[in-house]
Amino acid sequence: SQQGEEDPQALSIQEGENATMNCSYKTSINNLQWYRQNSGRGLVHLILIRSNEREKHSGRLRVTLDTSKKSSSLLITASRAADTASYFCATDGNQGGKLIFGQGTELSVKP
Amino acid sequence: NAGVTQTPKFQVLKTGQSMTLQCAQDMNHEYMSWYRQDPGMGLRLIHYSVGAGITDQGEVPNGYNVSRSTTEDFPLRLLSAAPSQTSVYFCASRRGQANTEAFFGQGTRLTVV
Numbered sequence: 001s002q003q004g005e006e007d008p009q010a011l012s013i014q015e016g017e018n019a020t021m022n023c024s025y026k027t028s029i030n031n032l033q034w035y036r037q038n039s040g041r042g043l044v045h046l047i048l049i050r051s052n053e054r055e056k057h058s059g060r061l062r063v064t065l066d067t068s069k070k071s072s073s074l075l076i077t078a079s080r081a082a083d084t085a086s087y088f089c090a091t092d093g094n095q096g097g098k099l100i101f102g103q104g105t106e107l108s109v110k111p
Numbered sequence: 112n113a114g115v116t117q118t119p120k121f122q123v124l125k126t127g128q129s130m131t132l133q134c135a136q137d138m139n140h141e142y143m144s145w146y147r148q149d150p151g152m153g154l155r156l157i158h159y160s161v162g163a164g165i166t167d168q169g170e171v172p173n174g175y176n177v178s179r180s181t182t183e184d185f186p187l188r189l190l191s192a193a194p195s196q197t198s199v200y201f202c203a204s205r206r207g208q209a210n211t212e213a214f215f216g217q218g219t220r221l222t223v224v
Contacts, residue, residue: 006153031210042115042201042215043154050210088153092210097142097161098169099203099213103153 004089004102012108019076021105023089024069030092032065032072033099037086046074046087079109113137117202117216124192124223132187132219134202140214141207143185144169145177147198148218154201160185161207192223 007022023032031050035043049056049065049072056063062075076083088104118133136143144159146169156169160179174196176188185204189196199220203213 004153009151033212035213040218042217043203043213044215045212048210048212090213097144097159097205097207098156098167099144099205100156100170101146101154103151 004091004100006087006089006102006105008105009103010106010108012110013079015079015081015109015111017079017109019079019083019107019109021074021087021089021107023072023074023102025072025089025091025102026070027091027093029067030094032063033090033092034061034063034072034074035088035090035101037088037104039085043088076107079107081109081111083107084109115202115204115214115216117200117219119219120217121220122222124189124221126192126194126223128192129188129190130192132189132200132202132221134185134187134216135183136185136202136204136214137183138204138206138214139182140204141182142211142213143179143202143204144213145175145185145187146201146203147171147196148201149198157187157200189221192221194223197221197223 034046145157146154158177160166202216205211205213
């Protein structure tokens with residue numbers, strides 16, 4: 001079964017609003033990563049947070065990690081129509097090379 | 112650099128046919144993986160490799176074979192295609208050390224009729 005469970009499955013917001021996506025996982029991890037996928041394209045890496053980190057920022061992205069609850073969240077501030085995409089979390093555990101993805105959140109940002 | 116290159120981009124197979132999906136990377140990455148993506152299922156790991164000559168099964172390996180004879184190439188073989196293998200397939204690579212990001216190809220859309 002997949003390691004990550006994402007919530008919500010779909011999110012629709014207006015431009016300028018913030019978007020929050022959540023990811024829960026089941027086993028211990030070395031790090032957790034977030035990826036973006038535009039329709040019909042491959043995935044693009046957004047941000048990586050290590051297991052000993054609690055929060056990380058990159059531009060308009062803010063990621064938090066709570067290893068006690070086995071959960072992470074991705075916040076996109078001041079959303080733009082161009083942020084419309086699917087967002088996936090992925091967990092990197094103790095098995096080298098094995099990156100396991102969640103089911104994704106489909107974000108729609110309306111102009 | 113080209114990054115991760117997948118061929119073909121589209122393929123239609125008949126049930127029972129065999130084919131190989133190609134994946135090549137030019138970044139000298141040790142780790143390579145194959146995923147399939149189905150609606151509502153996210154990406155599921157089929158097989159992965161931590162270096163030339165080393166492969167292992169992922170979450171959904173049945174019906175697929177892989178080999179890794181070189182660092183650059185990681186082909187995925189379907190020996191006898193089934194309609195359940197209709198999907199979009201992604202290859203990914205990353206450096207063989209802790210806390211590294213994955214780079215993805217553009218995908219192969221496979222339809223088995």
